Amino acid sequence: MSEAYLQLKADIELWLNSSQGPNGILLWLREKPRFSFPSADSRSAYLAIQHMITSSMEQARRDAPFGPYIHGGHSWFGTLGTASLEVYQGDLRTNTWRKYPLLDGGSVLIRDEKPVCLDTGFLMEVLSAAAQDTAVARFNDYVNH
Numbered sequence: 001m002s003e004a005y006l007q008l009k010a011d012i013e014l015w016l017n018s019s020q021g022p023n024g025i026l027l028w029l030r031e032k033p034r035f036s037f038p039s040a041d042s043r044s045a046y047l048a049i050q051h052m053i054t055s056s057m058e059q060a061r062r063d064a065p066f067g068p069y070i071h072g073g074h075s076w077f078g079t080l081g082t083a084s085l086e087v088y089q090g091d092l093r094t095n096t097w098r099k100y101p102l103l104d105g106g107s108v109l110i111r112d113e114k115p116v117c118l119d120t121g122f123l124m125e126v127l128s129a130a131a132q133d134t135a136v137a138r139f140n141d142y143v144n145h
Helices: 002-017 041-048 051-061 120-144
Strands: 023-032 069-071 074-077 077-091 095-104
Touching: 002 023, 002 077, 023 120, 041 051, 041 120, 051 069, 051 120, 069 120, 074 120, 077 120, 095 120
Parallel strands: none
Antiparallel strands: 023 077, 069 074, 077 095
16 A cells, blocks of 8 residues: 555545545556656657647547557556545544445446446546546656656
């Protein structure tokens, strides 16, 4: 478990205990293969194509919503292999949570049993948007640092 994930869970617990809301939701994604940045010596080549990243990732999303998201010959987001919706419900006395699988091995697992009223099409849109946004953020982080 990453430190960021543990911090998010702690933030949700704080949210639930401070009466800010009755529920908290985390969308958990795992891509394959594990992401790695290209070598630092290729940064200038990617700077030259930075202006095309948004349109390139939009096209990748239309072609394959769950990845891969490739730009300039590098995969900025692999293939979405697993996705789960974690729903946290609590009050001042207790916090409970349950994980609902949405996607596994690239296969959609959304069932009618969902803890919150969310349309399947909406959830698929959220998953593909998360993959695209991650790819764009990684690319921009790489070329700007």
